[in-house]
Amino acid sequence: MRSPTPSVFIQGIGAYKPERRLTNDDLSRIVDTSDEWIRTRSGIRERRIAALGESNADLGAAAAAAAIQDAGISREDIDLLIVATVSAEGPVPSTACQIQQKLGLRSGIPAFDIAAACSGFVYLLQIASHMLRAGDYRSALIVATEKLSGITDWQDRATCVLFGDGAGAAVVAKCDEPYVGILGNVLGADGTRGDLLTVSPRTGPKPASVADLPVGTHVIGMNGREIFRNAVRVMSQACRGVLEKCNVPASRLSLIIPHQANLRIIDAIASDLELPLQCFKLNLERVGNTSAASIPLALEEAYREGQIKVGDYILLVAFGGGFTWGATLIKWYQPKTS
Ligand code: UT7
Secondary structure (H helix, E strand, C coil): CCCCCCEEEEEEEEEECCCEEEEHHHHHCCCCCCHHHHHHHHCCCEEEECCCCCCHHHHHHHHHHHHHHHHCCCHHHCCEEEEECCCCCCCCCCHHHHHHHHHCCCCCCCEEEECCHHHHHHHHHHHHHHHHHCCCCCEEEEEEEEEHHHHCCCCCHHHHCCECEEEEEEEEEEECCCCCEEEEEEEEECHHHHHHEEEEECCCCCCCCCCCCCCCCEEEEECHHHHHHHHHHHHHHHHHHHHHHHCCCHHHEEEEEECCCCHHHHHHHHHHHCCCHHHECCCHHHHCECHHHHHHHHHHHHHHCCCCCCCCEEEEEEEECCCEEEEEEEECCCCCCC
8 A cells, every 4th residue: 555655653642531430320329220221231330520620621631741741752842732522611712722721832833623523533633644744743732532521411311321521642743664653544424414413502491410410501412223323334334444445454453442432332343344352442341432532542541551562553443423433544653762
């Protein structure tokens, strides 16, 4: 395959998970559900919830600081910041501008948000790669951060058992080595299916807070069954699409990092691609569905736990509200240190 030039690779990765754990048993005291139902239908046992006063930008800033440190560069070196989120405190200032301020990143660098729901991190990788390759920037910071607890309807058992808070970030940079790093992406969207997953103004009177959980002005609405069906189809197609585009057979993959929405969805994709479930990184049991943050949280965990080695082919694949989807193929790279 023709290598995209110059190569763009993940130079550093970071993540942040809030301290507070909300277990399935905790939820069964809030809505009519059970640990057994949540585990068997989704694979989730617990999720993290931001502390009172901890903002979506705080989560993102913590993950971003860790990614910059992991990259071994200084905050001054970052010359582009892009954030993916669907749970911003408000449209302006953007979460990116808030993170720029919190981290003391250089004044004057471009900073902006994108909204691609759970596909956000895969979208970020493609946008950052192209902006870096175009030649105007050297080190991009991409951050996927979600405080979904702030837009969760804690009275709706069909949705509140699925979501959690967290953030993941990466520093992406160019290098001269050919055919390494981000080898290819496929992205897509289908706005005709926008009604399957929405964040809309809350209707009816604002309920009282339970168990110190936030009560936001907007809440997530979802057609779970339809999303499930579509998710399996589009994620399998995206995986095949990017492998074909990069001319890499599925048998060469070391690890697949899927959006962590539902273990049964991931299981169905594994069957569809004829790959064992062991090839898939899973952490949804402990963090639930964190939308855009889902893939970088799992990627950081795999990296930190030594599941990723230089030269490995790693496939990231996501789907989310919009409807959006995307897949990225990475050949893991680290510059040699002399
Ligand atoms: O990032 C993208 C975000 N969204 C998703 O990825 C969601 C994708 N979809 C899913 O993960 C699954 O559809 C769910 C986990 C949401 C639901 O699983 P399901 O097997 O599709 O269940 P269902 O919606 O068909 O509901 C089955 C039953 C219903 O009762 P009846 O009508 O059969 O009596 C629901 O009322 O389960 C009931 N139910 C619950 N019961 C206990 C729904 N939520 C709960 C709950 N606890 N939390």
